[in-house]
Amino acid sequence: MYAALVEQAKRGDREAFDSLARQTGDRCMAIAFRILRDFDLADDAVQSALLTAWRELRTLRDPERFEPWLHRILTNACYAEAKGRRRWSEGVRLLPTEAEHGPDEYASIENRDQLERAFRRLTVQQRAVLVFHHYLGLPLPEVAARTGLPLGTVKSRMHHAKQALRASLDAEARSPGASRERSA
Amino acid sequence: MTAHHDLDQQLTAFLRDGPDALPDESFDAVRDRTEQTRQRVVIGPWRSPTVSKLLPIGLGVAAVIGVLFIGSRFIGSPSSNVGGPATQPPASAAPSEAPVSAAPSRMSAPPLTQIFTSPLHGISMSYPEGWFAQAATQLWTADTIPFDFSIPQADFLHDGEASFSLNLVFASQPIGASTPEDWVAQQMAGPEGCAATEPITVDGATGLIGVGECKVAAVTADGRGYVILAGISPDDPSNATTYDRAWFEEVLATVQLHPEDAVEVAPSATP
Numbered sequence: 001m002y003a004a005l006v007e008q009a010k011r012g013d014r015e016a017f018d019s020l021a022r023q024t025g026d027r028c029m030a031i032a033f034r035i036l037r038d039f040d041l042a043d044d045a046v047q048s049a050l051l052t053a054w055r056e057l058r059t060l061r062d063p064e065r066f067e068p069w070l071h072r073i074l075t076n077a078c079y080a081e082a083k084g085r086r087r088w089s090e091g092v093r094l095l096p097t098e099a100e101h102g103p104d105e106y107a108s109i110e111n112r113d114q115l116e117r118a119f120r121r122l123t124v125q126q127r128a129v130l131v132f133h134h135y136l137g138l139p140l141p142e143v144a145a146r147t148g149l150p151l152g153t154v155k156s157r158m159h160h161a162k163q164a165l166r167a168s169l170d171a172e173a174r175s176p177g178a179s180r181e182r183s184a
Numbered sequence: 185m186t187a188h189h190d191l192d193q194q195l196t197a198f199l200r201d202g203p204d205a206l207p208d209e210s211f212d213a214v215r216d217r218t219e220q221t222r223q224r225v226v227i228g229p230w231r232s233p234t235v236s237k238l239l240p241i242g243l244g245v246a247a248v249i250g251v252l253f254i255g256s257r258f259i260g261s262p263s264s265n266v267g268g269p270a271t272q273p274p275a276s277a278a279p280s281e282a283p284v285s286a287a288p289s290r291m292s293a294p295p296l297t298q299i300f301t302s303p304l305h306g307i308s309m310s311y312p313e314g315w316f317a318q319a320a321t322q323l324w325t326a327d328t329i330p331f332d333f334s335i336p337q338a339d340f341l342h343d344g345e346a347s348f349s350l351n352l353v354f355a356s357q358p359i360g361a362s363t364p365e366d367w368v369a370q371q372m373a374g375p376e377g378c379a380a381t382e383p384i385t386v387d388g389a390t391g392l393i394g395v396g397e398c399k400v401a402a403v404t405a406d407g408r409g410y411v412i413l414a415g416i417s418p419d420d421p422s423n424a425t426t427y428d429r430a431w432f433e434e435v436l437a438t439v440q441l442h443p444e445d446a447v448e449v450a451p452s453a454t455p
Contacts, residue, residue, distance in 0.1 A: 010223075012223060014215070014218055014219065017218060018211075018214075018215050018218075021211060021214055021215070022211055025206040025210070025211060025214075026204055026205045026206055027204070028206065029203060029204065029205060029206040029210075030202065030203065030204035030205075033202050033203050034199050034202055039203060042203075043206065043207065043210050046206055046210065047210055047213055047214050047217070050214045051214060051217050051218065051221060054214075054218045054221060054223065055221055055222070055223055056223075056349075057223060058223055059415070080344075112198060112201070115194060115195070115198045116198070119198070130195060130199070131199060134192065134195045134196045134199050135196075135199040135200070141321070141322075144321040144336065145321060145322075145336040148318035148321075148340070149318070149319075149321065150303055150304075150319050150320075150321045151321050152303075162191060162195075165191065165195070166191065
């Protein structure tokens with residue numbers, strides 16, 4: 001899809017890379033924001049990823065893999081941004097186990113804010129796996145490729161992320177004022 | 185509908201919300217920064233032919249000049265050990281005035297304190313403190329392997345979370361019906377600039393290593409072939425001396441091959 005532009009950019013053509021950046025940057029921003037939940041951090045991560053992509057472009061052998069390659073760089077940039085400016089979920093400890101939860105409890109979770117809070121409590125690595133799978137709709141092996149993780153780790157991370165989400169949502173549902181918040 | 189399914193649906197709907205455009209000024213900022221940023225010239229199997237031919241010649245000439253320069257200073261001095269003028273430091277310690285010091289300067293390479301064990305390839309090695317590891321997620325079944333760090337078939341150790349200027353890439357596969365010599369020769373024939381090789385032994389396994397700037401080694405052990413590459417960015421001039429051939433051999437000396445632990449796959453005629 002971007003092969004011709006990639007080949008030009010690999011030869012140092014900055015116009016071609018600018019076109020590539022403009023064609024892929026919006027999608028990168030969408031991914032980065034959903035992982036980081038912060039517009040400015042996401043903006044910084046995307047700029048950092050695009051700059052790294054420019055610098056390292058000659059190491060990319062297969063131009064057809066430009067976007068997966070860029071997403072892998074972006075994922076690392078998101079981790080770096082999150083580590084550099086950790087703002088969320090400091091000290092939060094989530095309660096385990098999905099076994100305590102029944103089906104009906106999830107049907108009652110309608111408040112997007114609750115999900116936002118629960119999502120922010122996940123680690124950035126857990127969020128990345130969820131975003132690639134649930135937002136981009138990628139199968140798990142492709143998620144593994146784009147996050148640079150073994151498939152087993154992706155599966156495990158996905159499992160623990162959802163377990164943590166459920167625990168967090170359940171904790172909110174049980175906390176005082178939760179029902180008022182949900183109905184607000 | 186199960187609870188699991190409900191959460192998946194809610195998550196998908198939740199993730200649909202949010203910005204999906206990078207501001208124009210951010211695109212402009214990237215463009216401005218690329219104007220000031222050089223692309224990495226890749227050393228190793230994928231390096232550009234013009235660089236691969238000229239760089240060894242340039243380095244060779246610089247080394248000869250360096251040796252002559254250092255030699256003339258020592259020959260001209262009646263006492264070449266500690267008796268020289270205080271203003272004239274030993275040649276090997278001169279920071280930058282000498283064209284190139286013949287003695288390698290290895291002062292800033294981080295120690296090889298971390299150990300990586302491949303989940304797929306039956307290999308472990310030490311790597312520099314502070315580096316990051318990304319394990320292979322797929323088996324290597326093609327005849328040769330492209331050393332992009334984005335490929336999922338190779339283990340990848342690199343110098344920063346979002347930096348890939350210094351890296352080690354490696355993978356293994358059964359050599360199948362090939363002889364060890366043929367398999368190793370096939371691997372070393374692919375990388376650009378790796379035509380000249382010499383024998384090497386890695387953890388008791390024999391094979392070949394590139395000569396000069398080619399930091400690629402291929403060996404076989406118990407019917408399994410291993411390729412290990414060091415990718416070193418020349419953008420930082422100190423890399424050439426810090427992460428030189430001796431450093432690569434230092435890394436290789438830590439390698440442990442355990443083909444019995446590799447995830448096996450029958451050799452296949454992949455495209």
